[in-house]
Amino acid sequence: MALVLCTGADLALMKTRKLLLERAGHQVFTLMNEGSLQEACNAHKFDVVVIGQSTSRQIKTRLLTMVREYCPKARVLELYSVSTGKLLDAADAWLEVPADIPADLSTKVTALAGQRAKSAN
DSSP states (O other), X not given: OOEEEEEOSOHHHHHHHHHHXXXXXXXXXXXXXXXXXXHHHHHOOOSEEEEOTTSOHHHHHHHHHHHHHHSTTOXXXXXXXXXXXXXXXXXXXXXXXXXXXXXXXXXXXHHHHHHHHHHXX
């Protein structure tokens, strides 16, 4: 089980992601306000932070910078749409959405959490 923070701008997508990840056994927190990121990172040691695809380039970049500062051990998964492509070169992993298989999100998060655990040892 990983501790996951999902960020994004679309409430319906956030609820769906949370449900998918919780069904896979992860504990999930959601955040739609970047101002709360520092507080969330101070309160929890996230394994993975998911940055949603409907977030602008500017906000994605700011979120990544904040995650690296306040949750430095967390792996970052950028979700992206085919129309925008990957925007965060410094993310740890990427997933095009909508994914062909909904389980792709939980599989990717589980793999990233495993990488974080290995790097912590």
